[in-house]
Amino acid sequence: MDYTNFLFMNHEISLVVVMVLVLLTDLIFGDKNKKLCQYAALGLFLAHTVLGLYLGHISDMGNSSPEVFADMYITSDMHILVKNILNIGTFLVFMFAFRWNTTENKEHSSEFYFLTLSTLLGMYLMVSSGHFLLFYIGLETASIPLATLVAFNKKQKESAEAAAKYVLTAAFSSGVMLFGISMLYVSCNGSLYFNDILEAFDKQPLQIMAFACFIAGIGFKLSLVPFHSWTADTYQGAPTAVTAYLSVISKGAAAFALFCIIGKAFAYAPEVWKNILWWLIVITITIGNLFAIRQTNMKRFMAFSSISQAGYIMLGVAAGSALGMSSLVYYVLIYLFTNLAAFGVISSIENETGKLNRDDYDGLYETNPKLALVMMLAMFSLGGIPPFAGCFSKLFIFISVFEQKEYLLVFIALLNTVISLYYYLLVVKAMFIKDPKNPIATFKSDNMTRVGLIICTICMIVLGFISGLYQYIESISF
């Protein structure tokens, strides 16, 4: 390998540079001027995001499928796009967290940025892995700092409880996955390269067992039912910025990684994973929906809603085709803007008033019409109501599954959208129709949150109409 190959890892390298600089600025200026550190972190990450968008189209570098570290690390235009999507999402999370970082979390804001970026690095590696060990390292790099992030509100009991739940289940599921990987190692001629596994996978019982363990491990990250039990408590206890990060970025990365691994390592054995995925998706969507109906705390509500959304994302994996991949990435992109808009509203209300229940939102439209409108758009988009972007992403993912003749699966998913619409409408009803007993007073959210919400809103309204975006994703999917 020649050293120029490192250039293919420009996303990772630039992220590491940003991380180091964030730490350095905190070391030098942290005692005197916390605000400077914050702006530095945001600015650096923005630079990294923009750089990522402009640099590194693999096809421009004259090599369509480069190999780094003897094929351990794979990249392509698609991988780059996914990383860019993760960047954008993380930046939005930072914007919504800005207020929290300047007030409540002022002392530890640099740690927050550093830890979030290190989980992002882990997700990059997960997405780009071509070998199970690199995948595992990425997964752990993504999980362990997240546990710290969940516990960030050190003075709150719920936060500690959430972190304990998260770290225990994370450790357990990593263990299960590692067990599965070791079984693969034994049964696939002592290699963990995806390509080698593809050749050696001949449906021995041990291999199938290994696959089941692998699904259990990644199911935890994606919070698929029945590996979801940590989700609600962790989402509720964690700081809202972290919850948003968990529900969008972490899920998107894991879903794409799962798609790549299934497509690369287990491509010849669809009968092994098709059934498992079929049932996982059906129960994930259904149970996520049914539990979401009963939630009154907005963060718990979003937790169950994101469980069922994960089921919809998995539909793309179940399709398993190039169309499935492009629909999945498109879905994640739209879901990112939509879900972050919802979390942006939730966090700005929480920061202002500390209120988190759905009843507190009664009559929000009377006092804070703009926030209520954004929330309504987000709910409609999550529920798949046209003409908002969420509808298009849902339809395309359904088309990709329908193409595989999985009629029943599509039908169940479609009926579930009706159930999900019910609880999304409950939020709209609270904000617009109900008479408030104790309404949230009119307030102005900070500028960062506003800009973030405006970006999300524009994307929710406009993205569905721009067919070029989907065409681009489609053209680079494999």
Place this chain on the structure above:
Amino acid sequence: MNILSLFVIIPLIMMAVIFCINGENKKLIRSVMTIGGVALLAVSVITTIEYFKEHGADPTAAFYLQEQFMWYERFNIRYAVGIDGVSVAMLLLSSIIVLTGAIISYAIENKAKEYYLWFLMLSVGVYGFFISIDLFTMFIFYEVALIPMYLLIGLWGSGKKEYSAMKLTLMLMGGSAFLMMGIFGIYFNSVPEGCDPTFKLDEIAAHVTMLRQNSSDVDTSLIDWEYIFFPLTFIGFGVLGAMFPFHTWSPDGHASAPTAVSMLHAGVLMKLGGYGCFRVAMYLMPDAANDLAWIFIILTGISVVYGAFSACVQTDLKYINAYSSVSHCGLVLFALLMMNKTAMTGAILQMVSHGLMTALFFALIGIIYGKTHTRDIREMGGLMKIIPVLSVCYVIAGLASLGLPGLSGFVAEMTIFVGAFQNADTFHRVFVIFGCTSIVITAVYILRVVGKMLFGPIQNEHHKDITDANLYEKIAVFTLIAAIAAVGIRPLELSDMIKDGVNVISTILAK
């Protein structure tokens, strides 16, 4: 830019303008609505003239005034518009009702700006649906028309509005889940060898014809998909067309909705169901339509009679009219399923006629309710002495509804039953006679209301002080009555135009 796109663009511009107006300035908002409504009516009249011109030049085409832009190339999704005789009739109907609905809505005081914004979004969906000839965009417009209902009923409605709004939205969305399955099924299966799947209606129809020709001598299993997806599509649209047993959203929804929304919903939106069944389910899956029609004839036959009987026992004016809508919209689907040119023409005529009638009814009920503050017919009486203009209008609406010659209801029902009786087998004849009984039952519930509410002694002393309709209410009501009378007196032009549109589909079905 094609003239048809104006139907979507004008409401969008109106939305943008109203969005920029201060909500307190209700006069300005109302005048924007009225001007826009008149513009839409003008555009639909121009469209009608253009249609006749094009039709004169080429009487055989499936769609006129076509225009298309590629949207999502990967799936062959296009923004494609085009009209035939049936959609022209629907566009005229929608324009009349949107305009009168906007005028009737002057009475809305609370959050008028938001109300009109949602109202316009609803009309964007309705117009878009009628002009689209691409299944995907059609579906998008269909859903755009549904969701504003939730807030319109929930915020500005009356009675148990939250319950009704949720019930209506969820049932209709459930219907659209069925519909989505049907659309995907059509998209992926109507592909003869060497063709790309497409969402465009006339291309699909051509593909299906190719499949039928190929399959007759080689392999009949090629068209089996129709038997799965026809029922799904038909039920999906049938929910909106208030087909038994999926009609239960309709009485609650109509009763709770504000006046203009009831008008638009019963008058136009429910027609989306019938139009969709006709344009999508039966046009694109003719074999299954012929073979499975009996199931839906039974169901819609039940709607026709059951809706009429239910209307007889209701005491709330809006419920009476809502059940009568179930009965009349059932008749639309019933007539479509008779698969015969005359009956199908009658079905479309019935859509127009019922749309106008029911809009008139709901407008009058809304106005009367605004004055008497009750919709219970037991608490009203002798209104003819107090508010003669409104009462006479109500009688006219009632007479149109029970099919008095000279008004639109007679034309439609006559055509339907004459056409339907041409099917010579016992099954059809029995059901036609069964359906005919609804005419009598309609007379019962209409005359019961007229007798109790308008004639007889004055029940409530407070009602003595109420005033008759004001100017804008009169304008709206008279416009609707004029339209009803026009259809009733000169039905030939309209029915010829509709027949030209029906012809394409009834030929396919007859093969």
